[in-house]
Amino acid sequence: MTTRSDPVPRTVPPGMADGSSGGTVPARRRRRQGGERSMVWLYVSTLVLGIGLWWLASALGDNALAPTPMEVVAAFGEGVRDGWLLDHTLASLGRVLVGFVLGVALAILAGFLMGWYRLGRGLLEPWVQFFRTVPPLALIPLVIVFLGIGESAKVFVIFLAAFLSCVIATFQGVRNVDLTYLNAARVLGAKDGTIFLRVVIPASMPYIFVGMRVALGSAWATLVAAELLAAPTGLGRMMQAAQQFLQTDRIVVGILMIGALGFLMDRLLLVAERRLTSWQEVR
Template structure:
């Protein structure tokens, strides 16, 4: 590389870093404006006579729940259930998706069942799961696992079958065996699909959690929201909704940051 080419490369990387920082700052500003605007609209609706608690009432309720320790127990238990089901679902979904995408026989055997269970909401299986597994932690984690698994497996499968055949054929021409092609071509090309599937599975896990905690739970954010419904305690319901939204958003941002790190080789708009 000549000195001129090196200088141009450094200048290009510098411009990309500046542009990335500018976009991050703009996103942060827009996000802050959106959050403040949403809270302002919520407050105005509460003051206008809608049956909504005001933001200070919700904040006071959150402080009261934190003071007696109930909030920490609820958050900890809900996080444990979501993380357990989500991680188990992702760990199982990724190899299953690879098998379906790489081996036609595995695809023929598994795809009908995957598509069958995709049409059945995991919550529809909750009564059956409770009858078979009881009302402990296992049925709750299982339905969350199922929701996460179904959200991730199809995306992983799609990633494998979407790999550019030209790359695979070029690797074969160069003498690469199937194992090498799978490790060096298919897996890297499928990573963006896998992470998108994990983000979808994470959203499904949080959505399933609340309903799972409505049955047979004595602690958790979903349980706290149910108690708020029974006693018409709207601030408690809002506390649960906000915490679930914040936790889900933070976890989604972490997955998005991981995706950007692992797919930095991709061209982005």
């Protein structure tokens, strides 16, 4: 009786050397890469089209206060050269980042408590639903009374907008975890803590990232109003000062900076989402 020390050779079908089945994964990857390239071209095309329509409207319009694209570019160059645009941008970006990070962190914690524990839902959900119907800007007078007009007041308004935008998405993510996953984990002997860490949190990540993206938009949308609280610097303060002197080109520069920074941060969240939810099938 002889024994074979080397494994029996196997024939590997084409396209399966990387562990895929039937070459479908490489094909899917190629389609995804082609779709991403086409989206980049669509982004560039719509950007060029928008600038062209803006240029045409400013050329045909009779409003002397409407800035042309070249005037906005000149104002942007002046702000970069003199340094005031960088100062205002860094001040606003710092406020948004602090308020957004604090709001999202607390929202994820509260959403998990509400979704996983019945007691947490009973204690937190009425307050969350109540304050969701109250715009954060409506609380500015009360915030001024209690926190004054310093940095803490501005950050708190942004924090509240981010928190209320993200907490419900996290809560729904926990509530919508497929019961099949939970029951399968319990059958395999997993405890509640393990189920929460290994099943509930990963399954809730798509919802959490949706909430984070909405919270990011709410944070930037609240920024201008928050910076009206006697802020010495910030894009909102810059736009308010420009409005007093009818400097519409600077106002447009502020709008474009807020939009560009918000878009860039949203793209970064999308990249993080793809890395952390790569298991999810998407169209």
